[in-house]
Amino acid sequence: MHSPADINAIPAANGTARPPVRVIAVASGKGGVGKTSVSVNLAMALVHAGQRxxxxDTDLGLANVDVMLGLSPQFTLADVFAxxxxxxxxxxxxxxxxxxVPAASGKRHMTELLPQQHIGLVHAFCQLDLPLDAMVVDNAAGISDSVLTFCQAAQDVIVVVCDEPASVTDAYALIKVLSRERGVTRVQVLANQVNNAIEGKQLFEKLERVSARFLDVTLHYLGAVPRDEWLRRAIQRQEAVVEAFPGCPSALAFRDIARRANSWQSPVGPRGGVEFFMERLVAHGASAASTNDPLRSAVA
Known part of the structure; x- marks a missing residue:
């Protein structure tokens, strides 16, 4: 693996443009549901599955992805904005x-950025010439502008819920705002910290019933992560559980979730709104259109 200093020197394969990056935003209506743990372990499970x-971390004021992985950043997104x-x-x-990419912790001004600054951060990723297959975005909890923008800019949104009434209520509120204000039409639901598979499915069904009645959005059940002592131990060790205890129940669940995420359809081009890695989507969409154009194919 290359160091950050060398990464932009890596040429794209065969001199072509970088392929699209699958961007997965992880969000929750309320805090305390294990959203960051889900983000960290999903990202690590994708790496284990061969995905670059x-x-x-876009929890701009209370970031902790770097802490959960035992990393010590020299710079954070606060330094970028400054x-x-x-x-x-x-x-x-x-x-x-x-x-x-770490965000800052204890920087209140980072929670007060303007909507244009959130969009600017999304656009900044066009400049990252990384050989990537996927990006996982760990959002703040709630329905702030930053959460809505970063979810809108992703191809897929995972909403994390746990077995608390407030978690389900706030998850519905988040899905409603994403649907009505940002045009998100598809949401993956992940039940976290559940006692068994039945409990996880029941949580999803509660959310699906009310969403189907009042919202124009399709919910998909991504699966459940069990309550697991090994996960707690991994967090204390500042490691992903898929690394620290790969055979434990929660690690196996994250691997299964990553496998499902890998089966989602890859983006074929830009949707017309704010999106991460927009230039790659545009280039890929143009290439696909050229390949499918019978006249161009005949000339070639």
Whole structure:
């Protein structure tokens, strides 16, 4: 794996444009449901599955992805917004070559950025010439503008819920706002910290019933992560559970979730709104259109 200093020197295969990056945003209506643990372990499980993956922390004021992985950043997104460094300077190399872009913790002004600044951060990823297959975005909890923008800019959104009434209620509120204000029409639901598979499916069905009645959005059940003492131990060790205890129940669940995520249809081109890695989507869409154009094919 290359160091951050060398990464932009890596040429794309055969001199062609970089392929699209599958961007997965992880969000929750309320805090305390294990959203960041899901983000960290999903990203690591994707790496284990052979996906070159970047984990982006966008909990801009209370970030902790770097802490959960035992990393010590020199620069964070706060430094990018302050003009002290470029986005590529924040890159950290984590376990097994996982790339991490850390945010700042205890910086209240980072929670007060303007909507244009959130969009600017999304656009900044066009400048990252990384050989990536996937990016996992760990969002703040709730329905702030940053959460809505970063979810809108991803191809897939995972909403994490646990077995608490407030978690389900707030998850519905998040899905409603994403659907009505940002045009998100498909959401993956992940039940976390459940006692068994039946409990996880019941949580999803509660959310699906009310969403089907009032919202124009399709919910898919991504699966459940069991309550697991090994996961708690991994968090204390500042490691992903898929690394620390790969055979435990929660690690197996994350591997299964990553396998399902790998089966989702890859983006074929831009959707027309704000999106991460837009230039790659545009280039890929143009290439696909050229390949499918019978006149161009005949001339070639």
């Amino acid at each position: 993956t970047l984990l982006l 003009g002290r460094c470029e986005l590529q300077d924040t890159l950290l190399e984590g376990p097994r070559g996982l790339w991490v």
